[in-house]
Amino acid sequence: MARQRKRIGPYQLIEEVGTGGMGVVWRAVHTVLQREVAxxxxxxxxxxDKESLERFRREGMALAQLRHESVVGIHDLFPSSTRLYMVLEYVDGPTLASLLKEAPLPWDVVATIGARVAAALEHAHHHKLIHRDVKPANVMLSKAGEVKLTDFGIARDQILGDLTKTGYAVGTPSYMPPEVLTGERADARSDIYSLGVTLYECASGRNPFAEHDSSKIFGAILASKFPRLGKVKRGLPRRFRAIVERCMRADARKRYATAADLRRDFERLLADSGARANHRQRLVGFLRSRGRLSETEALTCLNAAELLQTVSAELVAPASPFARAAASLAAALVGGGAGWWLAQRPDLWERLLP
Known part of the structure; x- marks a missing residue:
């Protein structure tokens, strides 16, 4: 909860939603527009601190260059009294780090998230920005099923350069790529490595370097010493494992050359696996199954056509109960009563969830 309710410019602070060593994030509302923001x-x-303030400004400048559905947007950066404030899009859902405290994620959910984060990185890289801190705590899922990449606080502009001499002056050790540890400059493939580590952790429930203490993590990363994903988590498709582990190659030349290549591989994998739902449908269903969405919230996020598609994807045979349920749902959708109809059928709703 917020330490105290106060106003900053036109914004009324509602509650504290995140804190770290350098800053705090508030949920707030614009008192005139009535828009929720962070x-x-x-x-x-x-x-x-001058360097911290400059990094904060640079984060705002980096975000201002980007406009992508999977990147948290910036609304404003302004001083008030003696403080500097950044106004961001508010994401009303959990981070991957929060979800991982409960259990690993289903592989197709991980692939879906991977494709969306890769798309966000593709956009950032097009604008000559390297994120440099991709990790579970910096990826969020909204209640509407959108994936959001956050925290460009240590992003490097390939044109403007770094605040410091080292490529990864700050960051999270267990997600750092080998080339950065040896003093080379980060590039797009460095973000791909960090995303690979993040997806490995999401699918298996453990960081690939978790068994090493802090003094040995760097050595393990440089030597690419981590358990193969298939040994840590059984039942993962071979193609999925291959994609994730390719991201984590110690030699950057053997990784995906671009985030676009990675995104396309995940999209092909999902299509070939028979996934019919779009990413929002799948992630809304996942969040509902984890208790992160109420039935009402989930139904609000999916329109009639998407609900019908979700039901159709669950059909196991033309004459099955699911098929008959789908026919009933189709009729209800035509009548415009999708939300009401499913609200009366909690048994079917439970069967539609992953």
């Missing part, structure tokens, strides 16, 4: 501010010594 407000990020530096706290403690970071609020006065």
């Amino acid at each position: 407000i990020k501010e530096l706290v403690g010594s970071s609020a006065q």
Whole structure:
């Protein structure tokens, strides 16, 4: 909860939703537009530290270059009193880090998320931005089933360069690619490596370097010493494992050359596996199955056509109960009563969830 309810410019703070060593994030509302936003501010010594302030400004500048459905958008960056505030799109869902505290994610959900984050990186790389801190805590799922890449605080502009001399002056050790640890500059393939580690963790429930203490993590990364994904988590499709582990190759030349190549491989895998639902449908269903959405919220996120597609994807035989249910649903959809109809059939709703 918020330490105290206060206003910052035209924004009324509602509650504190995140905190870290350098800053805090608030859920807030614009008092005139009545739009929910997230407000990020530096706290403690970071609020006065020149390098922290410059990095904060650079994050705002980086986000201002981007406009993509899988990148958290920025609305404003402004000073008030002695503080600098960043106004961001508010994402009303969990981070992957939060979801991983409960259990690993289904492989097709991981592939879906991987495709969307790869698309976000593809967009950022097109604008000459390297994220440099892709990890579960920086990927969020909205209640509407959208994937959002957050925290460009240490992003590097390939044109403007770094704030410091080292490529990864700050970041999260267990997600750093080998080339950065040896002093080379980060490029698009470095983000792909970090995404691979993130997806490995999402699918298996453990970081590939978790068994190493902090003093040995760098050595394990440089030597590419981690358990193969298939040994950590049984039942994962071979193609899925191959995609994730290709991202994590120690030699950057053996990884995907671009985020676009990675995105296309995930999309082909999902299509070949028979996935018919779009990414929003699949992720809304997943969030509902994890108890992160109520039935009402889930139904609000899916329109009539998407609901029908979701039911059709579950059919196991033309004469099955699912087929008869789908026919009933189709009739209800034509009548415009999709939400009401499913609300009266909780038994069917449960059968539609993954």
